[in-house]
Amino acid sequence: MNVKGRSRTAMALVLAVLTVVAAACGGGKSSSPTPQAGTPGAGGTATTAAPKGTVKIGMILAMTGAGSFYGKVMSQGAQLAVDQINAAGGAAGYKLQLVIEDHKSGNADAAVTGARKLISQDHVAAILSSYSAPTLAVQPIAADNSMLVFNGGAVSPALLNKKNLYNTRALGNQLAPQVLTYIFGQATGHKLATIHWNDIAGQSVQQDVKKFWEGKGGQVVDDEPYKSGTTNYSAELARIKAANPDIIGIWSWGTDVGYIVKQARQLGINAKIVGVEWTADDAKIAGADAQGTIVALDTFDPSLSPAAQKFADAYKAKYNEPAEFYAANYYDLVYVVKTLVEQAAKDGKDPTQPASLTGAFPQVKSFPTVYGAELKFQRDGSAVKPSAIYAVQTDGSLKKLTSAGGQ
Amino acid sequence: MDLFWQLTVTGLLTGVVYALLGVSWGLIYGTTRTFHFAHGLAYACAAYAAVAATQHLAGNLVVGIVAGVLGAMVVGLACELLVYAPLRRRATLQLGIFLASLGILIAGQSFLQIGFGPDAQTLKVPSLGIQIWGPVAASRPLLLSSGIAALLVLALALFLQRTRLGREIRATARNYDLAELVGIRSPQVYALTFAIGSAMIGPAAVLFALDNVATPQMGVSAVLYAFIAVFLGGLESLWGAVIGGIALGLIAQWSSLWLPAYWQTTAAFALFFLVLVLRPAGILGRVAR
Known part of the structure; x- marks a missing residue:
């Protein structure tokens, strides 16, 4: 092999390695968990009418890094809610689907990249975020796109009084x-x-x-x-x-x-x-x-209400681990989005559009929750939670x- | 004063472990000129091998350490035989090999995460507890790790000086072609170097996992400390990495006497930078003329 050939081979190898590196660490983990065969909600068994479309919910979570525990339980909680809702015929006839991006345990840059992808490529209708710095970085982008951001994990008081941002975690x-x-x-x-x-x-x-x-x-x-x-x-x-x-x-x-x-x-x-x-x-x-x-x-506390107990049992059955409050928070948040989708559909708006959900939000006074009676958001964007x-x-x-x- | 002694003891103990990491990485780099970033993967795999062995074979620390040594050795050897040696035969530049090594580290971390899950893994062996001397305390796994590290570095120094194989490694490090001319089979020496250098870090990785937990990312800081220790001390000799490692451990801890503790990484890198500026070949290194 001549020298030129060798350097070309070397170049090809370097490119191959770079591809591996890029695949392993770049762009975050992007996945669209769709219901698997055998899980509740697979195949739309319970739908009576043909689905009108799909409302995508973006999630920006700690899927990798020191906080990957959070990404795991939050996505599990949300996926369970999506499966249940789809199995019961969806939200006002619309299927729900999660699209998950990775902020690598608190990296605001990765969160912004993820948010831009969710908005411009995946066309999600709302974003569920976690961690303070990533959520605060995503909020202005979402607000510019008339999109709601819900946080069930981050705890900074700086998250309060931000346009279109609502928090269900005790701060x-x-x-x-x-x-x-x-x-x-x-x-x-x-x-x-x-x-x-x-x-x-x-x-x-x-x-x-x-x-x-x-x-x-x-x-x-x-x-x-x-x-x-x-x-x-x-x-x-x-x-x-x-x-x-x-x-x-x-x-x-x-x-x-x-x-x-x-x-x-x-x-x-x-x-x-x-x-x-x-x-x-x-x-x-x-x-x-x-x-x-x-x-x-x-x-x-699963003994708080039948809804809580039902969630805890279903979670345990699906993932073989006890439900904890992070999973519960994101399970709740998917039901918040479902309620908004139904409200928007009632108003004659297209609920796959972010602005439709944002427009529906002020009309809904309380949302279903596994934390007792009902979930209400305060004017500052916080929710009263038992602790x-x-x-x-x-x-x-x-x-x-x-x-x-x-x- | 209590703070000074506590920081000094922690600094010395961690410094000796850094020295081991540096010596093992320096042995590989010095002999084969491979910027072996995937040393960090060997470190993580050692801990995971121990996690698996103590779960499935016996909940015994010795079993864990043996599994860790074997795990690290297999990963190090596999890197050399399956990736670096073929690349070298194709005359890939050092940069290409470095990138390949980085790729192995990142891909390997992802495989560990797929295989064992993203959660931290604990070693299922009885805790060793802590050792307290008056105002100063240290965890026994760290003490043990430090003691084993010191022994391993001494053993390696003796091996390199006193045995035929050791002399072959040194000869190959000095001049690959000349070593081949006098009958040393250099590819075999390279493989041996990777096996020894990787196996050495097994106990440190396992005891770190016992002291804390095993995570896929645990090898990254280990390999960073290793090459800072090597370049701090100088590439010329094994003792350079020993001095570099201990200096790194002590300075990082001592900086907390005057600065907030989160400055310790900055302090360590500032020291590294200063040494590189004032003595580009390291503390013990001689500048080539």
Whole structure:
């Protein structure tokens, strides 16, 4: 083979590798889960009339990266709702379909790329988003396109009062004071050290917490912001240990919480640990070290209503894992979109168009929910959600200590 | 002062592990001039092999570590035999091989994610607990990892100095063509280098997974620390990577004495940058004339 031929071969190989790299990491994970054969809703068995069309719902979730747990349960919850709705004949005769984009656990750039694709190529009618930074990046684009964005995962107070953005998750600045109020009454010492995401979600909670804690007469002795997705907290925790707090507050989400709890105990820190998040992944990571950690969370309780129980049973049957509140939030949000589709159809509008759903939104006063009676949005774009204080048990499960807020 | 000692102990322990990562990566790079980014995949696969072995064979740490060593060795060897060697035979440029290596890492991570799911995996073996000396504490898996790393680096140094195979590796590193002329079978030496270099990181990966969890992405920071350690210390000798690794561990931790802790990566890279500017060949390296 001559030199030219060789370099061409090399070039071809490099191109091949680049293709692999691009396929593996570029553009996010894009998939359109359509009902599979054998799942409820497959094949449109229950439809009586021919479907009028398909209303696509875009989702921008953490499908890969440190928060892939969230992407998994949120998409599962939403898919279950879509399957149920389609099996029952759709929304006003329209089929629903999910189109999922990946924000790689909090990357706003990836979220914007995903949103543009959802809007211009997939022609979705509404977007369900998660994580604060990605949601805040997507909201202006959606608003420009008269499209609604629903968030059932992100917690920053900065998400409030944004055009076309509605949130069904209890926000961090609601949950953190709840858990701190609880621990203030329990703890003998009131020196608080905090560790949190160094982004809009963590910082906004931290600012509110500092005022709140000092207002109660407590003292904040150390504060350690860090980049979300970190796995090694030895330096942050060494500094916290040196500050000798009575309580450590974690204003972080994802697997970070599990790592922090575990590594704090590994450094021999005995302070009480409180937080605003606890997932199955955190339980796995922290193991027995998590015992006694106190967290405030949205409460999804299947015994709240028949609808909740029905959702929990169907979820367990389909995915063989218990439903938790993130899955419930996105299940609810698909039903919110369904209600809007029906309202738009009633108004004689085309519900596959984003503006039709946005136009229908003010007319619907309350939506169905698996969290008790009904879901109502406030003027600022938030929803009142039940929350509670939980203690983490030795096996990583949660034990409810007391109800904290909401209905 | 307590903070200083805690940071120093953590810095030293992690530094010795970085040194091992650096030495193993440096052995491969120094001998074969392959920018082996997929070393990170070997690291992750070691942890996943241990997860699988402890789940299906026996919930025993020794079983996990053996599986990890084998897992890493198989991945390292496969990279060399199936990808790098054929590319080298086709006279692919170093950049091409580097990109291939990056591709292996990313594709391999995706395969791990498909095979084991995106969730973090835990090692099903009894916890080793923590060690406390007065105001200073360290997790026992980290202590063990650090101890094994130190032993492995010493063993490798002896192997390279004292044995025939070790001398063949050094000879091939110095001059591939000349080594072939005197009868050393260089492709075999390359494969051996990949096998040894990869197997070495197995225990560190398994103990990291025991201390934390195994994730598909866990190898990326490991390989980054490895080559920072190598270039910090200098490519000339194994001890360069040892000094580079320990310096990296200590500086990253010590920076938290004065700066917020999230600056430690910045501090580590600032050190790296300074050394590269002031001593382009690394702390121990000599500039070629």
